[in-house]
Amino acid sequence: MKGDKLVVQEGHVKAAHSITELLLPQIVKAQSKFIIAIAGESGSGKSEIAAAIFEFLFEKGIRTIILQQDDYFVYPPRTNAEMRRKDISHVGLSEVYLEVLDQNLRDIIDGENEIDKPLVIFDEDRITEEVVKVEGVKTIIVDGTYTTILKNVHQRIFIDRTYIDTREIRKLRLREEQDELLERILRIEHRIISSHKPRADIIVTDNYRVKKVIKNEGKSR
DSSP: OBTOOOOOOHHHHHHHHHHHHHHHHHHHHOSSOEEEEEEESTTSSHHHHHHHHHHHHHHTTOOEEEEEGGGGBSSOHHHHHHHHHHOGGGOSGGGBOHHHHHHHHHHHHTTOSEEEEEEEEGGGTEEEEEEEEOTTOOEEEEEOTTGGGOSSOSEEEEEOOOTTTTHHHHHHHTOSOOSHHHHHHHHHHHHHHHTTGGGOSEEEOTTOOEEEEEGGGTEEO
């Protein structure tokens, strides 16, 4: 999304370094492109951690691109916010063309050299399109609130920080009016997003510690 502002902090870099070291052997070994999803609640650090992982992989000589769920919203940001204010039941999975994002990822896995995708221009409150070339790219990072439930992903990372934990960060971003309606919206999103946590392969805790989920034991370490 053009116009988005990132606030990369020490914790984001710490988590990104741990994730990179954890996934690097799989990325190098993969016979095709390797797709990583980073999910979590608003302000949890998804885009910041994605950006830091991008930098670490770049240092390793691994070509990477980032796709953002925010580009796949049905309506542009300010319009979507107004629709939420008119009817709070608008909040949820139906706000996003997740099937389009999933198809873009499927096309990448299937060997397409470029994809056509939507692009949100935040400052202009509009959605346009762009062509993203993926030839020669090894890793694709896709970040967004609901990306844990995408099908065409090799590793799912879930940031376990709630909207309460991220209140101060959200104020710094200046993307939304911090009022009671926003709190209601975030509570709805919390109920949806927290239910996706069991799908994760890697958990980032509230203090940015990285834990690999052991699926066959239902535990994490």
